[in-house]
Amino acid sequence: MDVQIAAPLPDERGGFGRGVTASLPVMIGFVPFALVLGAQASGKGFSAVEVPLLTGLNFGGGSEFAAVGLWTSPPHLLLIAGVTLLVNSRHLLMGAALAPWIAHLPRRKALPALFLMCDESWAMGLADTKRRAAAGVRTPFSLRYYLGVSAGLYATWVVFTAAGALLGPAMGDITHWGFDMAFPAVFLVLLRGMWTGARAALPWVVSLAAAVAAYLLLPGAWYVPAGALAGLAAAWLGARR
Amino acid sequence: MIDPMTLATILLMAVATYLTRIGGYLLLGGRALSPRVLTVMEAAPGCVLVSVIAPHFGSGRPADLLALGLTGLASVRLPLLPTVLIGVGSAGLLRYMLG
Numbered sequence: 440m441d442v443q444i445a446a447p448l449p450d451e452r453g454g455f456g457r458g459v460t461a462s463l464p465v466m467i468g469f470v471p472f473a474l475v476l477g478a479q480a481s482g483k484g485f486s487a488v489e490v491p492l493l494t495g496l497n498f499g500g501g502s503e504f505a506a507v508g509l510w511t512s513p514p515h516l517l518l519i520a521g522v523t524l525l526v527n528s529r530h531l532l533m534g535a536a537l538a539p540w541i542a543h544l545p546r547r548k549a550l551p552a553l554f555l556m557c558d559e560s561w562a563m564g565l566a567d568t569k570r571r572a573a574a575g576v577r578t579p580f581s582l583r584y585y586l587g588v589s590a591g592l593y594a595t596w597v598v599f600t601a602a603g604a605l606l607g608p609a610m611g612d613i614t615h616w617g618f619d620m621a622f623p624a625v626f627l628v629l630l631r632g633m634w635t636g637a638r639a640a641l642p643w644v645v646s647l648a649a650a651v652a653a654y655l656l657l658p659g660a661w662y663v664p665a666g667a668l669a670g671l672a673a674a675w676l677g678a679r680r
Numbered sequence: 681m682i683d684p685m686t687l688a689t690i691l692l693m694a695v696a697t698y699l700t701r702i703g704g705y706l707l708l709g710g711r712a713l714s715p716r717v718l719t720v721m722e723a724a725p726g727c728v729l730v731s732v733i734a735p736h737f738g739s740g741r742p743a744d745l746l747a748l749g750l751t752g753l754a755s756v757r758l759p760l761l762p763t764v765l766i767g768v769g770s771a772g773l774l775r776y777m778l779g
Contacts, residue, residue, distance in 0.1 A: 471759075471760045471761045472760060475760070475761075475764060485686070486681050486682065486683075488681045488682055489681070489682055489683070489686050489687075489690070492682070492687070492690055493690045493693070496690055496691070496693075496694035497690065497693045497694045497697050498697070499697045501725060501729065502693065502697060504729075505728060505729065505732045506689070506693060508732050508733070509732060513685040514685060514686065514689045516685070516688060516689050516692060519689055519692075519693060520689070520692040520693060520696050522728055522732070523692075523693045523696045523697055524696045524697075524699075524700065525724055525725070525727075525728045526724075526725050526728045526729065527696070527697045527700040527701075527725075528700055528721055528724045528725070529700075529721060529722070529724065529725050530697070530700035530701045530703070530704060531700055531703050531704040531707075531708060531721065532704060532708075532713075532718070532721055532722070533704060534700075534701060534702065534703060534704025534705040534706075534708070534709070535704035535705070535708035535709055535711070535713070536704075537704075537705065538704065538705045538708070538709025539709065541705070542709070549705065550702055553701045553702050553705055554698060554701060556701050617747065617767070617768040617769065617770070617771025617772035617773075617775065618768055619736075619771070620736070620744075620747055620748075620751060620767040620768050620770070620771035621764045621767060621768050622733060622736070623733040623736045623748060623751060623767065624751045624754075624755065624760075624763045624764040624766070624767030624768070625760065625763075625764060626729050626730070626732065626733045627751060627752055627755035627763065628755045628759075628760045628763050629729055630726055630729055630730065630755075631755050631756060633725060633726050635722075639719075639722065639723065640726065642723040642726070642727055643723070643726045643727055643730045645727075646726075646727040646728075646730050646731050647730040647731070647734060647737060649731075650730065650731035650734030651734045651737050651738040653734075654734050654735050654738045655738050662731060662734050662735070663728070663731045663732055663734075664731075665731070666727065666728075666730065666731025666734055667724070667727045667728045667731045669727075670723060670724075670726075670727030670730075670731070671720055671723065671724060671727055673723075674719050674720045674722075674723035674724075674727070675716060675719075675720050677719075678715060678716040678719035678720065
């Protein structure tokens with residue numbers, strides 16, 4: 440660990456409140472996803488304590504939807520951990536992009552702050568940093584702003600997934616018939632959010648085809664690693680050099 | 681209230697996710713990644729998500745495939761809740777009509 444020789448740089452005054460305010464629209468956007476996840480998890484046998492435990496310790500929506508979708512009793516521990524790692528592998532790139540802007544922070548601050556890094560807090564934190572850099576601020580990354588954004592999003596996610604788990608049993612009866620279709624519907628909306636163009640989506644098509652084939656031919660949940668690896672291989676082969 | 685296997689899975693997920701969050705900062709910060717590695721990492725989350733829902737595409741029930749198509753169209757234009765309602769509603773209705 441580095442020894443801090445220089446005095447710690449002052450962080451932005453009032454940044455936390457600015458972050459919370461800026462995150463309000465995103466917080467509202469989190470609510471339906473959180474309710475649906477909580478309801479689906481309770482349908483898979485999660486208790487109203489286990490749901491906020493999952494969403495509070497993991498705090499990664501895509502991986503939580505994937506885990507609940509693959510959930511059996513007892514769960515396939517390694518399969519779910521592997522899928523979680525793959526779904527969240529994008530964090531590696533996000534952290535790398537953020538690294539030069541938070542290089543001035545000691546690790547005892549940076550490592551806990553990164554626990555709260557999600558797609559939205561990362562994007563908003565980085566956008567704010569670039570705005571402040573363009574305005575000539577000496578330490579453009581505002582930790583307080585980032586923590587304000589993150590705190591609002593984190594609280595919304597944990598509270599409303601727990602609410603979804605409590606409301607879930609009631610919602611389940613109403614939509615009994617086609618309730619299983621809620622899953623692909625959520626995933627398709629998540630995929631739309633990741634869409635950057637047809638070329639970038641080609642590996643997804645390969646994944647889907649391989650996963651469907653594996654689902655029809657192989658026992659258990661092997662279709663997930665089979666589909667994921669086929670898509671990654673396609674991305675590797677199709678990448679522009 | 682808390683099942684031990686559920687707890688173990690949640691803890692393992694939490695560790696895996698936290699490693700992805702700090703990994704880029706600790707290991708990749710300031711290092712240039714090849715465009716190929718970037719392409720693969722950007723494709724990874726989508727590849728996993730479509731693989732997880734593959735059983736819905738492989739069911740072979742015309743009602744399910746039609747409902748999936750409708751849900752897919754809805755997901756392009758509509759927010760989450762309407763898309764979910766169209767998915768659930770169309771699946772229920774089409775299964776009732778087509779069997």
